[in-house]
Amino acid sequence: MHPAVYKVGLHYLSGDISGGNARCIAMLQAFQEVIKDYSTPPEKTLSRDLTAKISSYVSFFTECRPLSVSMGNAIRFLKSRIAKLPLTMSESEAKTTLQSDIDHFINEKIIVADKVIVSHAVTKIRDGDVLLTYGSSSAVEMILQRAHELGKQFRVVLVDSRPKLEGQLLLRRLVAKGISCTYTHINAISYIMHEATRVFLGASAVLSNGTVYSRVGTACVAMVAHAFDVPVLVCCEAYKFHERVQLDSICSNELGDPHAIANVPGREQLNFLDGCAKSDNLQLLNLIYDVMPSDYVSMIITDYGMVPPTSVPVIVREYRREHLWM
Amino acid sequence: MWRRSASFILDKRNDTGARPDFVSLSPPQTTASTMADTLQNPNAKVSAYYQTRAAHHGVVTSDWLAQAQAAVGKYSPESDVRSSSSAAADPGSGKPFSVIDEFNNWRKQPDLAEAVAAIRALAAVIRSSEATTMMELEIELKKASDSLKSWDTTSISLTAGCDLFMRYVTRTSALEYEDFNSAKSRLIERAEKFGEISYKARRIIAMLSQDFIFDGCTILVHGFSRVVLEVLKTAAQNKKLFRVLCTEGRPDRTGLRLSNELAKLDVPVKLLIDSAVAYSMDEIDMVFVGADGVVESGGIINMMGTYQIALVAHSMNKPVYVAAESYKFARLYPLDQKDMAPALRPIDFGVPIPSKVEVETSARDYTPPQYLTLLFTDLGVLTPSVVSDELIQLYL
Numbered sequence: 211m212h213p214a215v216y217k218v219g220l221h222y223l224s225g226d227i228s229g230g231n232a233r234c235i236a237m238l239q240a241f242q243e244v245i246k247d248y249s250t251p252p253e254k255t256l257s258r259d260l261t262a263k264i265s266s267y268v269s270f271f272t273e274c275r276p277l278s279v280s281m282g283n284a285i286r287f288l289k290s291r292i293a294k295l296p297l298t299m300s301e302s303e304a305k306t307t308l309q310s311d312i313d314h315f316i317n318e319k320i321i322v323a324d325k326v327i328v329s330h331a332v333t334k335i336r337d338g339d340v341l342l343t344y345g346s347s348s349a350v351e352m353i354l355q356r357a358h359e360l361g362k363q364f365r366v367v368l369v370d371s372r373p374k375l376e377g378q379l380l381l382r383r384l385v386a387k388g389i390s391c392t393y394t395h396i397n398a399i400s401y402i403m404h405e406a407t408r409v410f411l412g413a414s415a416v417l418s419n420g421t422v423y424s425r426v427g428t429a430c431v432a433m434v435a436h437a438f439d440v441p442v443l444v445c446c447e448a449y450k451f452h453e454r455v456q457l458d459s460i461c462s463n464e465l466g467d468p469h470a471i472a473n474v475p476g477r478e479q480l481n482f483l484d485g486c487a488k489s490d491n492l493q494l495l496n497l498i499y500d501v502m503p504s505d506y507v508s509m510i511i512t513d514y515g516m517v518p519p520t521s522v523p524v525i526v527r528e529y530r531r532e533h534l535w536m
Numbered sequence: 537m538w539r540r541s542a543s544f545i546l547d548k549r550n551d552t553g554a555r556p557d558f559v560s561l562s563p564p565q566t567t568a569s570t571m572a573d574t575l576q577n578p579n580a581k582v583s584a585y586y587q588t589r590a591a592h593h594g595v596v597t598s599d600w601l602a603q604a605q606a607a608v609g610k611y612s613p614e615s616d617v618r619s620s621s622s623a624a625a626d627p628g629s630g631k632p633f634s635v636i637d638e639f640n641n642w643r644k645q646p647d648l649a650e651a652v653a654a655i656r657a658l659a660a661v662i663r664s665s666e667a668t669t670m671m672e673l674e675i676e677l678k679k680a681s682d683s684l685k686s687w688d689t690t691s692i693s694l695t696a697g698c699d700l701f702m703r704y705v706t707r708t709s710a711l712e713y714e715d716f717n718s719a720k721s722r723l724i725e726r727a728e729k730f731g732e733i734s735y736k737a738r739r740i741i742a743m744l745s746q747d748f749i750f751d752g753c754t755i756l757v758h759g760f761s762r763v764v765l766e767v768l769k770t771a772a773q774n775k776k777l778f779r780v781l782c783t784e785g786r787p788d789r790t791g792l793r794l795s796n797e798l799a800k801l802d803v804p805v806k807l808l809i810d811s812a813v814a815y816s817m818d819e820i821d822m823v824f825v826g827a828d829g830v831v832e833s834g835g836i837i838n839m840m841g842t843y844q845i846a847l848v849a850h851s852m853n854k855p856v857y858v859a860a861e862s863y864k865f866a867r868l869y870p871l872d873q874k875d876m877a878p879a880l881r882p883i884d885f886g887v888p889i890p891s892k893v894e895v896e897t898s899a900r901d902y903t904p905p906q907y908l909t910l911l912f913t914d915l916g917v918l919t920p921s922v923v924s925d926e927l928i929q930l931y932l
Contacts, residue, residue, distance in 0.1 A: 334871060334875070408871070441871040441872065443871075508833075508871060509833065509869055509871070514928070515832075515867070515928075516832065516869045517832065517924055517928070518832065518833045518834065518869075518905075518921065518924050520834075520921035520924065521921070521924040521925060521928060524924065524925045524928055525928065528928065528929070
């Protein structure tokens, strides 16, 4: 077990690193360390042995926290790169090639992609807009900061929910930049939605039928926005697109800590469910993700431009071939 | 705000105080850009695209014409001064050629599509260019294309036509032709051919839509689209029995023109005022409209009133068919009606409007894809979601 991998795994377990992009970048940087310190054992080929090692680390990560779609796509990319290494290449050359490939991937697919998404999205923000967002998405944060830098007059409504309360960190950063914000919880969504002119949401993955897989509660926000005729813009890098199709939130999801929903931190008198957790007929269900049908999404902003949700399989088809992830 | 109702124009004509400050707005823009063709569109508040369409297809009252004459007449001395000063200000651009003039010449012909006019103008740029390498030619073309686009920001087919031609140019320069002159002549040839392609596109669309017009059907048409006229002409020539309901299409009253044309073809036509669409919707079998632009979501931008008609048709389960050539596909994505560049056109109410009253002068609206049934294009019969597919393949 490489120490870098161990460190990142523990970060995942404790929840210090969260969000699709952050987890993917941390994992790839850990793999860069692994490759740097790697030396082929005698009588083994680099590609086979390294792939086996990576697979064992991936199962360690899965134990700490189930993989996200972004991490899954990155691992597929890395494995295909390792498999494509010519046998005649020397070990040190192969290692530097792999490390630079990983750097290119992070740069092209995440960092530059985010810049392109931001440049597209700010054209959709007009003066006087009220932008609603849910939870904490890195792409949406960058968009709001960039729009504020460009001098656009807008205010933000930040909707948050228990148990993670991820919106509070985003709120701090936005307020520090001087953006006027309103903070509320998801129970008030139908109350606040009539004020919003645009809804910006992030995504953990976008599936082939245009369905958006993202933090639990996002589907609720999108549904209410749809009912109020407010356009919903989903901001997602193209490397998070996946060919699978999911029809509901239950068939593939992640379970979080059940005690997090039973206990409210700092309010001991509200812990009515203290003894009941062990009861047979009670199941505390803490889902981490949910699924939003494509009818609620007005447009998806990716590094390939602004596309309708029906065009996701087109992008998957046209660009997976080129980028050799398969 | 510059209002163009009848009484306002007549008042303003007498008091020349308003002109200077409008003129003074434009010179800073011309000096900022370093292009050779910096002729500013004199009527920046009015959409040139919709003006032309009205002139070609609408019924223009003599009153409105007088207003337009008065407005344009005031500007021509200034615009001449500006063009000569900008030509003098630009060093090294000795040629008097202006792509905007060329474009305007082509645009005046009623039968020519805007995109074709734009491409012909760009072909003229190539012809008169003194560049010796492909790169130089591309840069010149890019400048000319940008100046055309900025001259009238409201015309989608102009922008789309320019983008298409630029894309073709950059593709051709991929070392296909080692000899620069042969590459140049190939580009000119292609530009000339584009006019034919556009005409052929209308024929293809007319052919494809024949299957959807059945005997005894009633078609509702809105706005004067040459493509839709071609469709109906072909159906009449194929001896189909159908009748057409035409909306009046205020303020241009394109319906009057269209009903004239259809009456010549012996097609039974009924004229409706715009408000009578919902009333007549139960006797209608299908709605046929053209499009000024087809956007990435699969929706269309078309003459004001199209969205209303599509909403009524959708609520009463009538299909809405759009006939549009593929060069009208644009990389725009409006989220709502106000998310587009405004295209304003003066409206003549026939009676003077008091100056306190605001008039909604937008000439176009956006119809979202969920209200459209099918798009007839020269690429085939498409559903709205395929538009993005085509755009991705074309532009990426």
